[in-house]
Amino acid sequence: MSTLRTNTLTDAAGGNSMPVADINQGRAKAWYNLNGTGTITARDTFNKRN
């Protein structure tokens, strides 16, 4: 497993700079799209166990 260590990620043109800490804090930790009618079923999810 590889880990890239840097404090800031920037695009190749030098724009869209963002600290890794901001990405870590600002990103969603979980999301879900469910059908809640009848038996609940997940259409798509991230970081949802059940």
Added chain:
Amino acid sequence: MSAIRADNFGNRAGTSSITADAMLQGTAKAWWNFNSTGAVAMRDSFNIASLTDNGVGAVQVNFTAAMSNANFRGSQHAASNTPGNSSGTGTIFNQTVSLFYQAQYYVSNFTGAGLTSDYPNVVGDVLGDPA
């Protein structure tokens, strides 16, 4: 175009890191802030090509880059400019309904009484799998 391929991204001190998958999955694939009163006008957005006014309270948000499917997670709120309400949040949030499509997100906003209504502040975002 250059691309960095790694399993993890971390700060230089090594004290904080996230997986590439968590960063990809957890970042918003689109977001918007527009005024739906009168001529619908976008204030700022990401990955939104255009807005289509579908009538009172109804706006179609058209993605620049479509999602991989319609199974994404989206949310949106509509608010007035009037500060102060019973919850003390500073803006009045009302009922909303959303429909998800691969390349569009449909928003419908209502008053507390259930009547369709345009609002000066319509904001939302999308999480999911990009195409």
